[in-house]
Amino acid sequence: MKKIINKKHNNEPWFNWLTRELNSYEAFQDFESGMSPRDVAEDFITRNSIAISEVFENFDEEDKDTLDQFLKLTECEMHVFRIIDKQIELRNKIRFVDFKKKKKIKS
Numbered sequence: 001m002k003k004i005i006n007k008k009h010n011n012e013p014w015f016n017w018l019t020r021e022l023n024s025y026e027a028f029q030d031f032e033s034g035m036s037p038r039d040v041a042e043d044f045i046t047r048n049s050i051a052i053s054e055v056f057e058n059f060d061e062e063d064k065d066t067l068d069q070f071l072k073l074t075e076c077e078m079h080v081f082r083i084i085d086k087q088i089e090l091r092n093k094i095r096f097v098d099f100k101k102k103k104k105i106k107s
Contacts, residue, residue: 014055015066021048 012020022044030040045052055063 014063015070017051018055021051 025044027040027044030043031037035043
């Protein structure tokens, strides 16, 4: 990972810079305004296009491997969140039945 972003944080590897910038990006405000996740991502890229172009200037195989690992990790996180979401949905659908209560029979 040869590419270093050199702004406020001296000699910062690109993946640290990217993680910090993504974490500080106010994506939820964009979601509330009706933007899709893809639109939010494209807006992030546009706002950071100069720094991102600097990253690509010296992008090498080690950087590509790092990017591939981040993609796998991100996909894994997405699956974890979806599994949790499904578990919550299932839990909310479960109805408890008290078999000790007797039905009232209409006469």
